Amino acid sequence: MAGADAAGKIGLIVNPKARAVRRRYYRRRRFWEGMLPPDAVRITGNDDELVDALRQFRKRGIRVLATLGGDGTMSHAYNCMKEIWPWNEYPYLLPLPAGTLNAVPKSLGLKGEPESLLARFLEIMRSRPEGPFSHRVRYPLAIEDHKLGKTILAFSFLSGFLFRSIEQYYSNPSPGPRDLWRAGVMPVIWTFWPSRAGKEYFEQVPARVIVDGRRYPADKINAVLLSTFDHLVLWYSPFPTSIDGQPCFHFIVNSMPRHELLRHLVSLVRGRYQGDGHWVGTARSVEIETEIGYVVDGEIYHRQTGLRYSVTVRSGPGLRFLLP
Numbered sequence: 001m002a003g004a005d006a007a008g009k010i011g012l013i014v015n016p017k018a019r020a021v022r023r024r025y026y027r028r029r030r031f032w033e034g035m036l037p038p039d040a041v042r043i044t045g046n047d048d049e050l051v052d053a054l055r056q057f058r059k060r061g062i063r064v065l066a067t068l069g070g071d072g073t074m075s076h077a078y079n080c081m082k083e084i085w086p087w088n089e090y091p092y093l094l095p096l097p098a099g100t101l102n103a104v105p106k107s108l109g110l111k112g113e114p115e116s117l118l119a120r121f122l123e124i125m126r127s128r129p130e131g132p133f134s135h136r137v138r139y140p141l142a143i144e145d146h147k148l149g150k151t152i153l154a155f156s157f158l159s160g161f162l163f164r165s166i167e168q169y170y171s172n173p174s175p176g177p178r179d180l181w182r183a184g185v186m187p188v189i190w191t192f193w194p195s196r197a198g199k200e201y202f203e204q205v206p207a208r209v210i211v212d213g214r215r216y217p218a219d220k221i222n223a224v225l226l227s228t229f230d231h232l233v234l235w236y237s238p239f240p241t242s243i244d245g246q247p248c249f250h251f252i253v254n255s256m257p258r259h260e261l262l263r264h265l266v267s268l269v270r271g272r273y274q275g276d277g278h279w280v281g282t283a284r285s286v287e288i289e290t291e292i293g294y295v296v297d298g299e300i301y302h303r304q305t306g307l308r309y310s311v312t313v314r315s316g317p318g319l320r321f322l323l324p
Contacts, residue, residue: 006125007036010094011057012118013050013077014043015069020098020114025068031115032068035122047080054084057091063131064121064322065091068114070099071155075297078140078153078319087317092133094121094322101298104155107229108136108321120324135320139247141226142316143296147309153316154296156232159288160223160254164201166295167303202258207290209253211283218255218277224288225252226313240271243282247315251286253279286313 016026025031032041039060042053054077057065067077074095081090096114097105110117124133143152158166204220227250230242239250256264256277267273271280288294289310293302302309 006122006129008040008060009062009125010036010040010064010066010118010122011053011060011062011091012036012041012066012068012096013053013073014041015067015073015098016043016045018069018073018098019100021068025098025114032118035115035118047076050076050080051083054080058084062091064094064125064133066094066096066118066121068096068098070097070298071101071103072298073099074104075152075154075299082153082317090317090319092135092320092322094118099298103229103232103297107155107231108138108323110324117324121322124322124324134323136323137245137318137320138228139245139249139318140228140316141249141296142314144312144314145301145309146311147302152296152301154299155228157224157226157294157296157311157313159225159290159292159294160205160207160221161201161203162223162225163293163295163300166298166300167293202261204255205290205292207288209289210287211251211253211279211281212285216253216255216279220255221290222254222256222261223252224254224290224294226250226283226286236269238269238271238280240274240280241282246282247318248282248284249313249315251279251281251283284315287311288313 012032014032015021042056044050044053065077065081067074085091095105095110096117097110098114140153140155141157143154143157145152202222204222206219207221207224208219209216209221209224225238228243230239231237238252243250254277260277261268264273264275268278287310289308291308293300294311295301
């Protein structure tokens with residue numbers, strides 16, 4: 001396969017609204033223009049454009065779908081992808097980090113600038129034109145939202161006061177690292193320094209949570225967290241075990257009193273706490289019914305609180321992520 005043929009087997013989705021794309025690449029240096037043919041790149045601003053781009057990529061017979069953007073860009077691409085390809089024909093995936101969190105590429109160990117990562121994988125494809133390519137399989141969450149009537153593929157699910165943190169983050173129309181820091185640190189400050197905002201932040205919400213057929217004993221909770229990642233952003237590593245790519249996911253359900261959260265904060269954040277009011281483990285199915293919204297991969301659903309909804313979360317189809 002010639003170099004141009006290798007480049008033609010990659011389809012790149014560029015999100016012009018992603019933080020790094022907007023600030024570094026879109027207006028000043030579009031590195032992809034010197035690496036990929038024009039029909040291998042699509043700049044998409046909404047899901048309709050994204051679906052059209054994926055249809056064209058499938059017609060071209062791409063083997064690798066690359067995304068340049070943040071975690072939300074990847075989530076949208078993978079959810080639209082399931083409308084275009086049968087699950088057993090999904091292309092290899094290459095998430096190029098250009099957002100604020102970049103949790104997906106970090107969890108896969110993809111290090112370096114997007115242009116260097118793309119160049120590295122193009123070289124791999126030139127040297128092994130027929131494959132196979134070194135990859136890692138990850139099973140996303142398949143979140144069936146019964147109120148919306150659709151299933152969402154994602155890598156993380158947050159509700160309760162974690163939902164309020166993300167709302168705080170997105171209160172800035174163009175959030176960045178400072179907003180991320182504030183959203184992550186303010187809950188800790190409010191834990192130590194009681195205030196009206198802190199009390200509202202930690203207010204428990206009614207919820208019914210069932211994990212693999214077992215109901216969580218409390219009717220009000222602080223938070224629910226589901227994730228396919230072993231480690232989260234900033235300093236949060238709340239899971240005591242690794243799932244290492246197995247078709248299951250981590251879960252946490254917490255209903256501890258606020259003073260107990262304060263007392264065991266470090267142990268909770270580092271995944272070392274085991275006690276009343278904190279249920280942590282791995283699961284294959286979780287049912288949640290509550291009235292506060294949730295966040296998946298940075299996307300907010302059911303922002304208006306007080307409206308009851310339910311979701312069923314299972315492991316989704318295996319996705320093949322390229323490795324360097």
